[in-house]
Amino acid sequence: MKKTWVLAGSLLLAGCSLDPDAAQKYVTEEKLKAVIEVSGDRIQVETFPDADVAVFFWQDGEQSKPLAVIEEAEGVFTADQLMSEDGIYFVKADIQTDGQHIMPTKKVVIGDVVEAEVDKPAANVESHH
Template identity: 30%
Template sequence: MKKMVAAVLFSAVFLLNGCGSEENKAQTAAETPEVLDVKLTGPEKVKPGENAAYEAAVSYGDEAVTDADEVEFEVWKDGEKNDSKMFKAKQEDGVYRFETEFKEDGVYTVQSHVTAKKQHSMPTLKVQVGDADAATKQPEEDQSHHH
C-alpha cells in the first residue's frame, strides 16, 4: 500500500512538474527582449548659418516607441567634444526631432542618446558644414553604440 501511494504521489509530481516546465518555456520565449532600434537621419551637408533638422526614429521590435525614458541630441565640432551641446528632443509618433544651426565651417557629429525599454542606443551622424572636407577630417569609425 505504501508503495502504491508513493508511486501515485511520484507520478502526480512528475506530471505537474512537466506541465509547469512547458509553461515556463513558453513564458520565457515570450519574454525574450527585442532590440531597441534607433535610426538617426538628417542632412549630412549644410551651409553655415543654415537650420538643419535631425530625427531619431525609435522602435522596439515592430512597434514605434512613443514613451522613451529620455531622448537627447548631442552636437560637437570635430576635436571639440568637450564643448558639445545637448538638445532635448520633441516627440511625435515614435520620431524624436530637434533643429540646430551650425555657425561655422567644419565637420560636426550629431549623436542621439535614446533610453527606452531598459536599453540605451547612441547612433551618430557626421555633418559637413560649408567647405570642410568630411572625408579627410576623421577616419571611419563605428556609427552606432548600444548598451
C-alpha cells in the first residue's frame, strides 16, 4: 500500500514542473515613492501621476491641519502654507494608489532654533494624519 502512495505522489509531482519564464508572466508593480520639497511658503510633493495626495502641516507641539493641494503637473502636487514664525514644522504627504499607501513626513526648520530642539524627535509625529 505504501508503494502505491509513493508511486502516485511521484507521478503527481512529476507533472508539476516550474516554467522557467514564470516570473516574466507576472506584472511587477513599481514601488510607490514620493519626494517632499519645501521652498519658502510652497510645499511640493512629487509622486506617481493619478495618485490621491493629501498634505498635512503642523508646527511642533500643535495639531496637524490639512492643506489645499493642487496638481500642477503630472505627478507634481503643491500646497501653500505661510511659515512666518521661527520653529520646527512638519509636512506629511498621505499618498494612495490602487494598491499602495505611503505617508512620508518631512521636518522643516525655519529661522533660529536651538540645536538641541532640531535633533530632538518630534512628539506624536506618528499620530498626525
